[in-house]
Amino acid sequence: MYDCLVKHQLATQDYIKSIAKLSLKEGVDVVKLKWMALKLNVTNAAVSDMVKKLVKEGLVINHAYKGIELTDQGWFMGRRLIRHHRLWEVFLHTTLNVPWDEIHEEAEHLEHAASDALMNRIDEYLGFPTTDPHGNPIPNGDGTLSFNANEQSLNNVSDGEDYVVTRFESLDATYLQYLTHHGFAIGVSVKVVKRFDFDHSVLIDMAGGSLQLSYQISQQIFVVKSMD
Amino acid sequence: MYDCLVKHQLATQDYIKSIAKLSLKEGVDVVKLKWMALKLNVTNAAVSDMVKKLVKEGLVINHAYKGIELTDQGWFMGRRLIRHHRLWEVFLHTTLNVPWDEIHEEAEHLEHAASDALMNRIDEYLGFPTTDPHGNPIPNGDGTLSFNANEQSLNNVSDGEDYVVTRFESLDATYLQYLTHHGFAIGVSVKVVKRFDFDHSVLIDMAGGSLQLSYQISQQIFVVKSMD
DNA sequence: CTTTTAGTTTTAGCTTGCTTAAAATTTGCT
């Protein structure tokens, strides 16, 4: 089964991976075609066209005018690509010291080029990591993917309590550079000291001092309660 | 927009690399379209068609009905891809222990997926190797490629003298398995003890004993005079 | 219930890279 999924076109792979990622991120089964078009930087028509092919291949179900949903086979393929992508990111970051904000773009291409056998070797070489350098969980070789259920957006946590950064949602290079510059990284301790209702920004306390984060930014930083 | 470029580039890259490799292997500047068609497993018409596009991009010169030749720009692109391919082969073999006969196929895909910056990091990580695991020289980052001028085909060397294996021309998996099985590897000592004119096969002496090699096989093994 | 708006689908047409078939050209052999 795996092999027949492997030899798909590059475009097919990117579409399926995008559906899987949008579905996970938004917490819904049915994904709007519009979201796909925005994410892949193509027209709605291109997505609608491709959906027909993906349906024919048994990878997605089209709920006409409502959105699309991955089949089991589609989910399998999606998780496989997410696995490849995140393993490459760990490899690039820990073994080759490629900067944090460059690994995503490089992995975007490598994810399609390596066989499952090679990815398993890399997985082993890296000591079977469970998350990528941005804190995202790495699916297993058998196609399963687990989440951190305790994770919350930094924008939603209780004021005054201590939290630890576990994950950064966006992978945009300038966003990551901004966070790095202000001392953010996986494992860093943070606390919300003030909350501004008019623009939903938050004032954060962390080791380096305090810092005000816009809604857009704080929303993309995920944390868990500190165990101290 | 998206990755329509990638697909175009992928085909272009494989064509250019093939011209470069055939040119080097055959020791000529002008390559027959027929050779390309055989190597890439497409029709002559497909090659002829693609040549028009490559000419338009300034990568090749078409000597009508006689064959094609790379421009300086084409050579630069060709050596770049050969560099990527061979660096990946070294990495796969020495760092991840991927078997000798599997690395070529895997590198065939990875060569298109990594940036120059990444390949330079891998080059450094590997300690700037000069040859790939099959003994082929690795072009430098600046696009230069040097050869071992003393190298000779095992089929052409003087009888009774000692030689050391430096390179295997063919990359076919079963051919490489055959050689490994009989004790061949880069650096192994060999001597031609007998030569059969009727089929141009040769009888070889090596550490493991003696072995008779067909013309097709001995021709693809390259050696230099032993320095003992 | 009708209108507005946001999102989806269809239609027509483009480029790339391939195919087969046929025509053009070169090369090799008597």
Place this chain on the structure above:
DNA sequence: AGCAAATTTTAAGCAAGCTAAAACTAAAAG
């Protein structure tokens, strides 16, 4: 030189992925 074989080129056509623009659907607002 003359002819046949091999090679290259052209021609016509197909599938994948894209675009722009028009047609359509569903749901919210009036």
